[in-house]
Amino acid sequence: MNGEHPGRLPRLRPDPADYPVAIVALLCTATPVMIAALVGDISAGLTASLGAFAAMYGAGRRALGTLAASASAAALLALGVTLGAASAGHPWLSVIVVAAFAATVTLYFEASQFGAPGPQLIVLACAAGTGLPPSNAVGHGLLVLATGVMSCLLVTALAVWRARTARSATSADPLWWPPTPAALLLAARTSAGVLVAGLLATASGLAHPYWAMVAAAGVLGQGSYAAVTDRRALQRIGGAIVGILLAAVVLSFDVPTALVGIALGMLQGLVVLVVARNYAVAVVIITAYAFLLSDSAEPASGLGELALAWIGQTAVGAVAAVAVARAVWPGLIERMVRSAVDDVRQSATLLAAGTTPTQHDMRRVQQRLKYLDRVVERAGGERRGVQLTIARLSPLIAAARATAVAALHGDQAAQPGADALVTHERNSMSHHTLPAPIEQFISSTNAADPAAFLEAFARDATLEDWGRVFHGQDGIARWNSTDNIGVQAHFDLVDLRPGTAPSTWIVTLAVSGNGYNGTGPMTFVLDGDRISSLVISG
Incomplete structure (x- = not known):
């Protein structure tokens, strides 16, 4: 790290607006576990608690955006658990199912632009489902859906309350559909990483091979380029070690089931507070949650042996993710950049040629520009050979941006400063003149x-x-x-x-x-x- 004080631990001061969402996550996790404990079916309560993850996906949005994001998450969590449970008992099939589901969820998150916490928690639910009895796969999914709906309604109510009290929120981004080449590449990489990790983990014979798939999805799911995956892989392994030690401390005591539910809820709430702020700390908490959940559902005879297996599986998943992220052909990235450049220039040309440009035409150019920015940003994080290839395209990228800026200004191009803006756009890649x-x-x-x-x-x-x-x-x-x-x-x-x-x-x-x-x-x-x-x- 290049920070001013690299040896200092991060200060985590969550936004007060996140606390109500954290409380919702705590309640929606602990409630089904405690109810299940009372009726003598703790496994059902633990399964249902996975639906509480839905609360995290609607935070900070306006009411409709919160409803859309959290409801989508609830449905995907339920579907993931159902598919995972349906494939349980067939280890190799389970790997294929989780890998295909990871690709689908990653593609959806890229299109919907829901942002943090990304697809990893939903992939975790699908992978966890592979350890459930396959005889009642639909029932497991319905339990998760019920908790997910409860979480969705509560966070949507919070969003409505924020709107009434003028609290902060943001509108939803438009849906990007059909999937862009960048989204397809990210989904393919995530799926490949999950598949490789799952195959290696299953072949190793270690307990809980699904955690290797979860680790690979967590490393790749929100940015599969080398600059991100190398760092996240190390954070994943380190976070897993600390998280398992934390869970082991809790499990070393004879904790009543009701208190286990509260502990899981507290961990869920902590994830809400840190998942968008510090990936390494979030990994610690998610690992502790998953380890505690797994052991509570099926207590292990040897806690130390299980902990070593989890750490080993995490390492397998992290290494698989790094290998997949580096296995990229520079020519493929170059074609993606050139395609994005062509889309910007074509949409800008159509806008400039129109006698009465519409808002739709302008939004199309702006969206193409945003996509070009995303492709170039991700290409800049690829391995060195890809970066050198993309660097040669800098003049082409700058020219496309200048064309788009000129088209968006339209008949205002004659106003003072507009020509300078376009000229600066052509030269900004090399000059970096900061206001x-x-x-x-x-x-x-x-x-x-x-x-x-x-x-x-x-x-x-x-x-x-x-x-x-x-x-x-x-x-x-x-x-x-x-x-x-x-x-x-x-x-x-x-x-x-x-x-x-x-x-x-x-x-x-x-x-x-x-x-x-x-x-x-x-x-x-x-x-x-x-x-x-x-x-x-x-």
Whole structure:
């Protein structure tokens, strides 16, 4: 890491808006377990508790977006458990089923743009289903669906309450359909990683081979390029070790079943609070949850032996994911980039040729630009050979962006600054001329100077980070302490280009430190010498 204090543990201060969702996750996990304990069928309660994951997928959205995301998650969780249970008893078939399901879910998440926590928890549910009795596969799925519906209704009610009390929320992104080549590649890689991990784990004869598949899906599911997978694989193995030790401490005591349900609920709630902030910490909690869930459903005779098997399976899955991520042909990525460039230029040409461009035409160009940004960002994280191939396409990419900007400005192109904007678009890849507020945003973060950081923002500025919205300098200061300087973030400039609206800049930064690590675009809107809006969504 290149953070200012790489040896310091990350400070995790969740957004207060996440606490109600965490409470919903806790209640929806603990309630079915405790009810099942009372009626003497703890296995059914533990299975039903998997539906509580649905609560995590609607956080931070408007009511309809929350309903769509959490309801989709509930349905997918139930379907995954049903398919997994139906294939139980046939180890090799189970591997194929989970791999195919992982591809489908990854493709859905890419199209819907639901963001964190991504497909890994739903793949976990499918893989966990392979350990259930196959005789009642539909019944297992219905139990999960019932809890998922309860979670969905509660988080949707929270979203409605937030809207009534003017709490932060974000609108849903449009559906990307049919699947883009980038989405198909990510789904294929995730499926291949899960398949390879499952085959190796099953052949090894170790207990719980499904955890290798879960590990591979977690490493690959939200970014299968080398820059992400190498780091996540190490975090996955380290997090698994710590998480299993944490679960082993709980299991070393003779814990009543009702308290196990509460412990599982608390772990679910903690996942809500950290899953979008720190991948390594989230892995610790998810592993502890899964290990405790598995042992509670089928107590192991040798806890140490089971722990070693889980760690071994996690290592198998992580290594399989890294191998799949590096097995990429540069020519394939180059064709994807060229195709995205052609789509941008064609849509921009059609927009410019129209006598009365419609909002649909403009949105199409903007969406093609956003897709091009995503493809280029992911290509920049591939192994060195792919990066060199893509670097040769920089002039072509810059020209496509300039064409799109000119088309979007249309008859406003003659206004002051528009020609300069297009000219800068053609040259920004090499010059990186930063506006002063954005430069202050970067330099103050790297210098760990909170006062200078806040001075870069207007008093009424907003900051949106993957659906979580922070208002004013107080809100942004809170985000800074939990997600930026507070976790020793460090920024390196990768790309700078003007956006399609006036005073808008899209800046691609490589982020490192003790929190989020990765490369992605940030959209800045400036108001004079201050930042009035910042959206982090890539």
